[in-house]
Amino acid sequence: MPYGRHGKGRRRGRMRLMDPxxxxxxxxxxxxGYSLIEDLAEYxxxxxxxxxxxxxxxxxxxxxxxxxxxxxxxxxxxxRRVYHITPxxxxxxxxxxxxxxxxLGYTQKIIQDYKAFTSKHL
Amino acid sequence: MPYGRHGKGRRRGRMRLMDPxxxxxxxxxxxxGYSLIEDLAEYxxxxxxxxxxxxxxxxxxxxxxxxxxxxxxxxxxxxRRVYHITPxxxxxxxxxxxxxxxxLGYTQKIIQDYKAFTSKHL
DNA sequence: ATTATCTATTGACTATATGCATATAGTGTG
DNA sequence: CACACTATATGCATATAGTCAATAGATAAT
Numbered sequence: 001m002p003y004g005r006h007g008k009g010r011r012r013g014r015m016r017l018m019d020p021x022x023x024x025x026x027x028x029x030x031x032x033g034y035s036l037i038e039d040l041a042e043y044x045x046x047x048x049x050x051x052x053x054x055x056x057x058x059x060x061x062x063x064x065x066x067x068x069x070x071x072x073x074x075x076x077x078x079x080r081r082v083y084h085i086t087p088x089x090x091x092x093x094x095x096x097x098x099x100x101x102x103x104l105g106y107t108q109k110i111i112q113d114y115k116a117f118t119s120k121h122l
Numbered sequence: 123m124p125y126g127r128h129g130k131g132r133r134r135g136r137m138r139l140m141d142p143x144x145x146x147x148x149x150x151x152x153x154x155g156y157s158l159i160e161d162l163a164e165y166x167x168x169x170x171x172x173x174x175x176x177x178x179x180x181x182x183x184x185x186x187x188x189x190x191x192x193x194x195x196x197x198x199x200x201x202r203r204v205y206h207i208t209p210x211x212x213x214x215x216x217x218x219x220x221x222x223x224x225x226l227g228y229t230q231k232i233i234q235d236y237k238a239f240t241s242k243h244l
Numbered sequence: 245a246t247t248a249t250c251t252a253t254t255g256a257c258t259a260t261a262t263g264c265a266t267a268t269a270g271t272g273t274g
Numbered sequence: 275c276a277c278a279c280t281a282t283a284t285g286c287a288t289a290t291a292g293t294c295a296a297t298a299g300a301t302a303a304t
Contacts, residue, residue, distance in 0.1 A: 016261085017228065017229070017232065018261095020232055020236075021232060024232060024235060024236055024239075027236075027239060028235075028239055032281080032282090033281075033282070034280065034281050034282080042231075043228050043231060043232055044224070044225075044227075044228035048262095049262070049263060049264080050281085050282080050283095051262085051263080051264085051265095051283080051284080052261075052262060052263085054281095054282065054283060054284090055261095055283090055284090058283085074270075074271085075270095075271085075280075075281095076270080076271050076272065076279070076280055076281090077269080077270055077271060077279075077280035077281045077282090078268085078269050078270045078271085078280075078281055078282065079269095079270080079281085079282095080280090080281070080282085081281085081282070093236070097232070097233055097236050100229050100232060100233055101233060102166070103166075103229070104226065104229050104230065104233070105166075106139065106165050106166035107139070107222055107225070107226050107229070108226065109164075109165060110139065110142055110143060110146060110165055110219070110222060111219055111222055111223060111226070113146060113150075114146055114149075114215070114219050117146075117149060117150055138290090138291090154251075154252090155251075155252070156250070156251050156252075157251095170292095171292070171293070171294085172251085172252080172253090173253080173254080173255095173292085173293085173294090173295095174291075174292065174293095176252065176253065176254090177253090177254090180253090198249065198250050198251085198300075198301050198302065199249075199250035199251040199252085199299075199300050199301065200250080200251050200252060200298080200299045200300050200301095201251085201252090201299090201300085202250095202251065202252085203251085203252070
């Protein structure tokens with residue numbers, strides 16, 4: 001059963017990195033939305049609008065990929081909502097990784113074919 | 123100046139492969155739309171609806187990435203429209219390839235971090 | 245003559261991703 | 275108090291992607 005944040009058939013030649021990155025970050029460490037912004041940057045998702053991230057987290061929670069709870073020790077702001085990955089989320093991440101690997105192969109082929117062509121036609 | 127088939131800022135964590143693949147195929151050989159369908163399959167874009175491809179070609183022509191002309195020797199159907207890549211299109215392809223390489227790096231990092239984590243937590 | 249196959253094009257519709265603006269609320273500082 | 279920063283959340287507009295279907299022209303096969 002494919003993940004679910006995407007309609008069937010959509011996501012053909014594309015590969016959205018945000019979902020696997022969020023899941024990967026949460027697998028490494030539970031975190032709240034605001035801090036995730038910085039974690040995403042490590043994987044190339046820089047300057048993401050927070051609205052996108054929060055919406056993604058809500059959707060993932062609705063799908064059971066993550067759970068959340070209010071943090072006890074409040075810091076400089078309203079209570080943080082800390083997200084944790086679920087076993088289902090871990091399975092989804094695993095599927096995402098497999099997809100990424102397939103995608104990686106095609107991307108490498110594109111780049112390789114391009115370089116092969118351009119080096120032949122100097 | 124970035125390509126143009128995308129609004130500014132869009133295409134952040136995503137990478138649509140169709141555009142570079144079309145340009146790469148046309149760089150290797152001029153071709154008409156219908157035959158391109160098969161060429162795309164080689165790069166993982168299987169069973170693409172023709173409407174998507176034709177629309178992409180029209181947009182690319184409007185942007186000056188490709189040009190087209192009616193084929194003289196007509197075959198089993200209406201006159202083919204043969205597409206050729208333009209110098210602008212070649213530059214765009216070059217940019218796409220550079221983007222793909224960057225994207226590739228991030229994808230590899232995701233996969234690598236995932237495997238590093240899972241091998242540590244057996 | 246009908247059918248099938250090749251080829252191009254377009255319209256209507258749905259789904260989704262993203263951007264931008266804004267609302268809300270707690271916490272600390274001057 | 276006013277203000278800045280942290281943190282979460284929602285609404286609206288738009289760009290893009292994809293499905294499905296319809297139209298249409300040409301040629302080959304039955």
